[in-house]
Amino acid sequence: MGYHDSGYLVPMSPNLEKTRASINQDLKFDPLSSTYEADNDLKRAQIARTFISDTMTVPTTEMYAYGVHGTLGDAVYYEPSTIALEAHVAKITGKEDGLFMPTGTMSNQIGLRTHLTQPPYTIVCDHRAHIYTYELSGVAFHSGAQLIPVPPQNGHHLTVDDVSRSVVQGSDVHFAPTQVISLENTLNGTIFPQYDIVPISEFARSLGIKMHLDGARLWHVAAETGMSLKELCDPFDSVSLCFSKGLGAPVGSILLGTKEYITKARRVRKLFGGGMRQTGILAASVAYALTHHFPLLPRVHILARKLEKGLQDIGVTILSGAETCMVFYDATSIGTTYDEIAEKGLQLPSPLFLGGSRLVVHIQTTEAVIDDFLELVAGIAKERKKAGFVKAEMNGVGQYRDVYVHRHWSISKSK
Structure with a gap:
């Protein structure tokens, strides 16, 4: 036992410097091999021959070189590059504000949770939607919501007729009312045509139902159709976009909506454990991807x-x-x-x-x-x-x- 400088009695090793040196030695770790540059080049060559997913793309040497110049700041408090990225993507999508997320699943889950305030409630989506098939029943776990998965009658994408038959409304106490309609574009690589999205949005708003877009690969829709991101996002109250899929950034997605909505989502992000620290290098990498990879x-x-x-x-x-x-x-x-x-x-x-x-x-x-x-x-x-x-x-x-x-x-x- 010994007294710490604070005056409190705390257990102290009699050979403090020796034990500190031992701890220092135990903590030393170098995961880099002597051939790490060649190893990374090999990985890039392997990814070029990988058809499994576009999430497996890896940063180029140019992206690395650019990313390290990102600003230094704690994103829970103030991180300049991340704030600039959020504002930029909000501007090009026609939304008021954005919130950087580590993953697309978190962006979807927080996006939906922020809309859902008082259960019971349901969410209508395509039966192949990512939120239904690949997010571990997240909306049930995180939001206490029930999904209503709908097969499109045309075999390709939902229409307003599909949605209107599936939405729950009315005062019957046996059924949870629909509060959100969630659409996905692209879905399995297919484009959801805007001429069918707009009527769904108009129908939803006539009933006070929120519209969420899982736009993980919306970049592909813009590139293929020539439609602006703003036009593609206008029918929705909230939008989730992924940077690490089609664009090839190392990490990140973004949730977009009104300032009031994003303020609420920021608190939910912290609740979900998504508050991050030094994200400047990630934001800078995303900026590189937007500039050089979208084309x-x-x-x-x-x-x-x-x-x-x-x-x-x-x-x-x-x-x-x-x-x-x-x-x-x-x-x-x-x-x-x-x-x-x-x-x-x-x-x-x-x-x-x-x-x-x-x-x-x-x-x-x-x-x-x-x-x-x-x-x-x-x-x-x-x-x-x-x-x-x-x-x-x-x-x-x-x-x-x-x-x-x-x-x-x-x-x-x-x-």
């Missing part, structure tokens, strides 16, 4: 269409075509499996990294990689045909399998 998206769409056409020429059934950056295909239509394709992709001299039916093209995908994948699939199709495989037909077209089912793919054998 790359039209090329991504061209490559995706090349991928789709190449698969069709081989005889592969397309489940969902290349409207932006994704193609869904049916491996059984050429007598093989996704696992076989993935395994053979890994055996190539320069391996391909594949999951299931979803093929995602991103800003680091090269045209040569598209060619390598098509050559791989063509070889497998040729082998199966030689072995006597005949493609089954249904109603004159290749057998169709629900894209939603095929999104639940396993990549365990390609890790």
